[in-house]
Amino acid sequence: MKNIKKHIRKGLGLLLIIPVMILFELGLSSCSADEIEIQQNFPFELQVMPIxxxxxxxETIEIRLKIIxxxxxxxxxxxxxxxxFDGDGILQYFEDPPYLPNDSYQLTQKEFRLYYTSKSTVSQSFDVWIYDSFGNEKQISFQLNSKD
Known part of the structure; x- marks a missing residue:
C-alpha cells in the first residue's frame, strides 16, 4: 500500500510540474528578443515666449523656445x-555664426534662445522649423513690423 501511495504522489507531482514547464516554455517563446518593441519616437510640443x-x-530681439x-x-x-521670405535679417544662436536659410542645425539643448537682428527698414517675416531625428516637426511663423 505504501508503494502505491508513493507512486501516486510521484505521479501527481509530475502532473503538477508538466503544466508549469509548458507555461514557462510558452512564456519564453512568446518573448523573443527580436519581437520586443521599444518606443523611441515621441512627438513634442514647442513653447515660444512672446516677442x-x-x-x-x-535692432536685435530675443526669441525663447522650449521643446517639450x-x-x-x-x-x-x-x-x-x-x-x-519678407525683409532681411539675421537669425543666430547666442554668438554662433548666423544661420543660413534652409540649412539644418543641430540643437544641443531643449530650452534655448535665438536672436534675430533686423537688417531691413520694411516688415519682416520668417518661419522656423524644429524637427527631431524621427521626422516629427513643428513650424513657428514670425512677423515683425518695421519700427521707425
Missing part, C-alpha cells in the same frame, strides 16, 4: 532650420 511686434533696422517632448528618449536629436 515684440515691431523691430527697427539694426511627450516622453524622453535619450537618443532623440533635435534640429532647426529657418527661411525668411
Amino acid at each position: 515684440p511686434k515691431d523691430i527697427a533696422n539694426g 517632448p511627450i516622453k524622453n528618449y535619450s537618443e532623440t536629436q533635435y534640429y532647426l532650420r529657418y527661411f525668411q
